[in-house]
Each structure stands twice: as C-alpha cells, then as structure tokens.
Amino acid sequence: MSVYNLGSEIKQNSEISGIASNLKLREASDDYNLITSFEHSQQCKAFGFNKSNNIWVLGCGLDILVCQKDQETLRIEQALQGHSSCVTNILYSNKEDMFFSLGCWNDNVIVWTLDPDGKWYKQFLIYKEGQTREFEVVQLILNEDENELIGIMDYNFIIVWQRSPKNQWINRQIIQIGQNELSQIHQVSYDKNQSKIIVITQNGQVQFLAKNQYNLWKKRQSINLKMIKDKKFYNINNDQLVIQTQKGEYLFFNFNTENELYEEAQDTMCQFRKGILNQQFEFNSSISQGQDIVALKRNKHLQIFMKDTNNLYQQIQTIQFEHNFFYQFTKNNKYLITWDYSNFIKIWQQKSD
Known part of the structure; x- marks a missing residue:
C-alpha cells in the first residue's frame, strides 16, 4: 500500500488567522487551539471521520483522500477516484469502515467499504434512471442501524436506499413530497x-x-402551515414537534400514540425552557440530537458554545478569520476543521485538562 506523508506535499502556513486576543479565553480548558495549517493542490470541500477520529476522508476536487490521523500528522494512505464532479459531501459510518460520498452537478452517490485486503470497494448508487429531469442529491441521512440511506434531492423528492444482507445498497423508493416547485x-x-x-x-x-406492511415509506399525516410566513425549523424531543418561524413564534405538536397522529398542543412552556429553545433554533436543528459543543458563524467570526449543567449554551471561544470560511467538527467534537475558497485547511484541537 502506498503511503504518503501529507507534510511532503503541502506547505505549512506560518500566518495563523486572527484569534481572539482574550488570553483568559485562550486558557480555558474547553477551547480549540490551532495545531496545523496546510495547503493542498486541490480545494477540499468535504470531510468525513470515523468514530475514533483516526481515519479522515477528504474530498479534494474529484479525488477522495483517505488519511490516517496520527497525533498532528495526516498520512495519505489512498487516493480514491469515482466522481465526475467535485465531491461536496462525505458521510462516514459510526459502526464500520464505510462511508458515502456525494458529487455535485447530477453526479452519483458512491458507497465505499473497506475490504479485508485494505482496499476500498465502491458501489455506485444510481438515482437518475426513469426520471423526467436531472435531479441532484444535495444531502444524505443515514439511520442509526445503518441499513437505510435517505438522499434529499434539490427539488421535492427524496430517495431511499436499503442495505441487503449481501451488503449491497438497493434503490428501494423514490418519494415525491409535493406537486409543484413551491x-x-x-x-x-x-x-x-x-x-x-x-x-x-x-x-x-x-x-x-x-x-407500511410492505416496509415502504408512505405519507401518514400532513400539517398545513401556510398561514405561518417565513422559514420554519423543527426540533424533535420525546415525541414532541416544535416549529419556529423567523419571527420567534412557536407551534407545538404532541404525538398521540392511540391514533398515531400529531396533535397541536397549547404553549405551556416556562420562559427558561423557551430560552433553551431560542438557543437551539439559533444554531441548527442538529442540537436536538444532544450536541455538547456547537458553533455559530457570524460574518468572519466563529463563535463556539458549550452546553452547561442547565442545558444552556455558554460561549467559550471566538475565532476571527480574514476571509469568508467554512467549518466542520469531527465526531465527538475533538477537532475543528476550517477552510475557505483557497486551498488552505486549518485543524484545531480541543484542549483537554
């Protein structure tokens, strides 16, 4: 197996992006320190990580780089090809050496699995057959059992793949959510x-x-909220659906186990609980999945928050950048990856006690 030291093909960046000058903030036990900054020949737009954070997968242009993380070094172990357009999303399994990659411009989804010989086997997940227009999958969602994959298309369709006993992913359903572009x-x-x-x-x-009884997804209920303007978000917690508009209004729905339908409920929440909800919706809906550390992008600043004992988020750090940037946490929030429209990538590590 060919192994390449990442340091041999990149150049270190001696200029660290402006970091908040508050020394007390930098000395906090939960902040992130910049441990390395490097440049790759292609712009990297997608990152994936295994559960233990020792395998990093980088989408760089058309290529996918599988790297071994060893302390402050990334070693490129394999370069994978398969996409005909820029790789925009990578979703890594929590249970095994398997990940999904997504390309733009109507490219196919690819599932990669590591065989016993240490090579990555690829399967193309075709989703354009029989379609009247060119759809593009823009997001992937994997269930907890990791036997079902949902692809969200750029219009009003979702596609469902299921994993067979022989570890093949089969196009199970294409579901139309609505009838028009609205x-x-x-x-x-x-x-x-x-x-x-x-x-x-x-x-x-x-x-x-x-x-249903045939193990197919079917529409069970629809709630029409046309009278509520602006963008909507949702948060799921103990069979309760919470919807917020940009104006800060909340709608609550409880799941009735008898008729298996959601029913609108009265707003009986205290101000403290509403304060938590305000924070959750300010970041994103993934906080409802129990994240302890989240970040909020404000122009050229990245504000990092940590959940306290009262389940409220307190700011622990602010990082300032010179240009517009993107960011992503590794699993368990141990590392923070930041990048911009250049080919530079910065890796930040959470300080431990």
Missing part, C-alpha cells in the same frame, strides 16, 4: 425513534412518513 424540500429528519420521517417544505407543509 413544495421544495426545506428540511428532512428521522424522528427520535427512527420510526418516522419528518419533512418540512418551503411552502409550510409538514409531512410525516411511516412504514
């Missing part, structure tokens, strides 16, 4: 128990999908 998909998520798919469209409709 029903373009805004958000998709599994519920807490992974028994429902919740879809929110741009025109304010909430759809709940559940599986």
